Amino acid sequence: MDQLDRAIINGLQGGFPICEHPYAGMAAQFGITEQTLIARIDSLLQRKILSRFGPMYHAERLGGSLSLAAMKLPEEDFGRVAEIVNAMPEIAHNYARDHQFNMWFVLATETPQAHADALKKIEQDTGYAVYDMPKIKEYFVGLHFKA
Amino acid sequence: MKSKPLIDDIDRRIILATQSGLPLEPQPYHAVAREAGISPEEVMTRMRRMLETGMIRRIGAVPNHYALGYKANGMTVWNVPDEQVDELGRRVGALEFVSHCYQRPRYLPEWPYNFFAMVHGHDRGEVEQQAQQIADLLGDADRGHEILYSTRILKKTGLRIGG
16 A cells, blocks of 8 residues: 555545546546546455445435344354354344354344344244344444544 | 335436446446436436435445454443433544444343444554543443454445345
């Protein structure tokens, strides 16, 4: 990563315009050409320094449901349950965490009913309780990572 | 509870064409338009509307925070009096190192925490300092907290709507 990569990462975490030639407008702000900006973003994606470039959709405002849930699993059964949970298409992220509540996953579903059905299926297929941790209120989402 | 559809078929086509990323070509919205089978003007009008209504949170680069050296992600969880959680939630959310901040349900007695703040640091020491700053801000309202570190990513896919 050089100075230009850092400037692009720090300067482009939001506010990308919706217009005919958006890359050209942004490139001018960095003092580079449109082609250079596109090539740099492509390279940052290839090197996995960026995980995405584009619109971030707000699942709930699209009518979908995005929700956190947790499980408390004995270590010896953790792998089996992880396989069952990960195999479900509704599971977007799943993390192991160092706590008695040791599995935390995010479900992305298109309706609240599909969310409830998925949780029930996990309980039935694994034999363990799922603790539904929906957000009651969202105070903040977003972070500017400095490169 | 039945949710009413907030997006129509054309919005859906735009989302499908952009959810894994914006095309890397000089006129990306024109490329989306070709993919979605509508005019570029319609793509731009609808995406501006989605941005204004918050259906699109933002458009831009999403850094892989691990690659930028933010290797310690701590889910800090707090037991805060319910009547104070809204005001304190907004203040904690304003801290620059907090990426997500929510009120969530308790499961007493095993899970007393009703307030979650996700923080990101280069190492656990930095995360602990960040948690301390939150504790200082909460003061007496901190009735107990823990930091849960992720030890393994078991699955990570983008959020997707079906085709």
